[in-house]
Amino acid sequence: MLDKIKENYTRVKNYIKDLAVHTQIEVAAGAVAGAIVLGSLSHAYETKRSLYQPISFSEYEQLEDSAHAQNRNLNELTWFYVGANDFTAKVMEAHNYNSLWGIIPEFHRDWFSEKLEQEMDTTGRRYRRNLRDFAREIPQHARGALRELSDLTSASQEGNNLRTLFGQTWNYDYTESGHWEEDETCTTDDKGHESCTTTLRYVCDNYHHTWTYNPSQGVRASQALIQSGQRVPNIQRLQIETPTHTNAWNEQVIRQSFRKMHNREPTQDEMLQASQLFKTGSQYEIHIDSARSLWSQFIGSDSRIWRNYLSTARTTHKTTGCYSTSGPREYEFAEDLQRRFGSFIEHEQSITRGMGDAISGVPELEHKIKLFFVRQNPTMRVHYPELTDEEIRNSHSPRRLSREVISEARNLYRQNIPKGNIDTGYRPGMVALFSLLGGILGGLAGLGTDTLLDKYVFKSDRRYY
Numbered sequence: 001m002l003d004k005i006k007e008n009y010t011r012v013k014n015y016i017k018d019l020a021v022h023t024q025i026e027v028a029a030g031a032v033a034g035a036i037v038l039g040s041l042s043h044a045y046e047t048k049r050s051l052y053q054p055i056s057f058s059e060y061e062q063l064e065d066s067a068h069a070q071n072r073n074l075n076e077l078t079w080f081y082v083g084a085n086d087f088t089a090k091v092m093e094a095h096n097y098n099s100l101w102g103i104i105p106e107f108h109r110d111w112f113s114e115k116l117e118q119e120m121d122t123t124g125r126r127y128r129r130n131l132r133d134f135a136r137e138i139p140q141h142a143r144g145a146l147r148e149l150s151d152l153t154s155a156s157q158e159g160n161n162l163r164t165l166f167g168q169t170w171n172y173d174y175t176e177s178g179h180w181e182e183d184e185t186c187t188t189d190d191k192g193h194e195s196c197t198t199t200l201r202y203v204c205d206n207y208h209h210t211w212t213y214n215p216s217q218g219v220r221a222s223q224a225l226i227q228s229g230q231r232v233p234n235i236q237r238l239q240i241e242t243p244t245h246t247n248a249w250n251e252q253v254i255r256q257s258f259r260k261m262h263n264r265e266p267t268q269d270e271m272l273q274a275s276q277l278f279k280t281g282s283q284y285e286i287h288i289d290s291a292r293s294l295w296s297q298f299i300g301s302d303s304r305i306w307r308n309y310l311s312t313a314r315t316t317h318k319t320t321g322c323y324s325t326s327g328p329r330e331y332e333f334a335e336d337l338q339r340r341f342g343s344f345i346e347h348e349q350s351i352t353r354g355m356g357d358a359i360s361g362v363p364e365l366e367h368k369i370k371l372f373f374v375r376q377n378p379t380m381r382v383h384y385p386e387l388t389d390e391e392i393r394n395s396h397s398p399r400r401l402s403r404e405v406i407s408e409a410r411n412l413y414r415q416n417i418p419k420g421n422i423d424t425g426y427r428p429g430m431v432a433l434f435s436l437l438g439g440i441l442g443g444l445a446g447l448g449t450d451t452l453l454d455k456y457v458f459k460s461d462r463r464y465y
Contacts, residue, residue, distance in 0.1 A: 039435030051108065053092040053410065054257035054421040056274040057250045058082045059243035061128050067241075076144030077284065078241045080355060083141055084416045085278035087134035087362065090119045091369070091409035093253065109402050113376040116369055116405075117383070135366035142355040149352060151235050152288075155295050156348035158228040162298075163341035165221040169313075170331045171212040176322070178204040204322040211316045211327040218313055221334075222306050229299030235292045240279040246271050261422060274421070281420035283351045291347035294340055302337060309333060354416035365408050372401035 060082040067074050074082075094115030097108055119131045129137070146153065181203050186196040246254070246268075254274045258266040266274070279285060313330035326332055370384045371391070376398040381387075395401065410425045 035435045038437055038441070039431055042431045042434035049424050049426075051095070051097045052260055053096060053406075053424050054261055055089040055092050055096075056085075056254050056257065056277055056421060057089055058085045058278045059246060059250060059275050060086065062243045062245070062247075063241050064128075074241060075238060076141050076148050077238050078279075079141040080138065080145040080358075081240060081278045081282050081284070081416065083134050083138040084354075084358060084412060085420070086129070087131065087138060088409045088413040089253075090131055090134075091116070091365075091405065092413075094119055095406045095409075105399060109376055109398055112402055112406075113373050113398075117373055117380075120369065120373075131366060131369065135362050138362045139359040142358045145355055146352060148238060151232055152291060152348055153352060155228075155232045155235055155291075156345050158232060159295075159298070159341045159344050159348075162221065162225055162228060163338050163345075165217070165224050166334045166337050166341070169214055169218045169221055169334050170327075171214070172210070172327060172331070173212070174207050174209045176204055177206050177208065178202055178322075206319050207322055207324075209318045209320065209325060209327070211318075211331045213313045213315050213330070215310075215313070218306075218310055222303070222310060225298065225303045225306065229303060232295070233299070235288075235295050237288060237292065238284070240282065240284065242276040242279050243272070246275050250275055257421065277420040278417055281417045283354060283416055283418065286419060287347040287350050291344055291351075294344040294347070298337075298341070298344070305333065306337075354412075357415065358412065361408070361412060365405065365412070368401060368405055368408070371395045372398060372405055375401060 058081075060079075063074055063078065063082070095112050097111055116131070118126075121130060179202075180200045183199050183201050184196055185199070186194055188194045251271050254271045255266060258264070258270065258274070273280070309330040313328070316328045316331075318325065318327075327335075370387055374381055374384055374387060374392055375395060381392075396404070407425065410423055413420065414423055
């Protein structure tokens with residue numbers, strides 16, 4: 001029996017040695033281990049990072065009181081960005097968790113639901129507007145802001161039509177000419193006999209380019225551009241109002257965010273700048289000047305240039321080597337116009353898309369917050385009588401609802417204020433990247449281990465194999 005055990009032990013030992021000598025199992029093992037280690041560390045970091053989102057509030061009370069004192073109203077654009085900022089900030093403030101206990105999902109969900117309920121409350125009134133108020137008001141302000149931006153949206157519709165018209169003014173095509181050449185390939189066998197084969201190879205000689213101009217379409221595009229300028233002679237530049245100072249409650253959250261991101265206390269100017277991010281980081285401020293400049297150029301200098309080109313544009317032919325080439329200046333101008341019309345439309349869409357999505361998205365997010373609270377705290381069902389038993393029963397789990405609430409809040413903020421506070425949402429791409437890096441480093445370490453084992457540890461055993 002003892003001899004049998006020794007025999008099996010020797011067989012297993014030799015098998016392991018054989019694996020180490022003749023395979024690179026260390027490489028695979030190192031790669032797997034490295035991917036797991038770095039991937040896990042990255043996951044833990046991303047989870048912890050996602051528990052705290054830098055925020056700043058808009059000080060809208062200051063803006064509202066100032067406007068009221070002057071017997072005027074804030075414009076809808078200001079109210080929309082104020083609402084989008086503070087609604088999402090309240091959700092993210094409720095989600096923020098400083099303790100390491102926050103990485104335990106159950107503890108954090110309890111915290112999140114409790115804080116969200118405080119932000120939803122209509123009786124506590126820590127602030128002038130709570131989540132319910134903003135959820136009700138933001139869609140109204142979004143519609144109002146879109147009305148205020150009617151010249152921009154009208155110009156975008158005009159631009160889309162003009163892009164199509166200018167795309168029909170020219171046609172480009174080319175044909176190719178070439179010749180066939182013989183290629184002879186010869187081989188010699190081990191007896192010295194040579195055999196040759198001949199194949200044909202096509203060689204391109206020239207491209208024959210044709211730019212076909214459509215005169216009637218050119219005139220039509222010119223007239224349409226003139227009429228667009230008459231319908232939308234300019235795009236107004238609306239003013240988003242900002243606070244002139246910060247209050248203590250806002251400074252507290254700004255300081256917390258600043259310490260998290262910069263490891264130091266912010267200056268008074270930096271706190272004021274943070275409170276104004278709802279404007280300075282907004283899609284409107286990022287895109288409106290470029291959009292206005294493009295439209296002014298379309299209906300001004302571009303329109304005049306195209307009218308002059310109507311008398312010089314003509315179908316053109318050109319032969320070159322087998323490469324692309326630029327066409328006549330009239331053709332290139334029409335192509336550039338189409339590209340810039342596309343850029344103009346993108347500027348408009350960047351501003352208005354988030355507003356349109358907020359009209360339905362904000363009430364849906366508020367509804368999801370209610371569902372999350374009730375699913376997390378079933379005994380508190382009486383707080384939200386507007387929810388039906390069926391929709392509560394058919395809703396997602398508290399864990400999934402929690403993730404969706406914070407994810408959608410961050411997305412709403414990012415969509416409308418992309419250059420505001422830094423987004424610290426969970427980044428699965430970073431986890432995948434570090435897992436890949438861990439796999440590469442682990443594999444290299446395994447390769448080094450395999451080499452050392454072969455060279456030193458199992459050197460004396462090679463005679464067995």
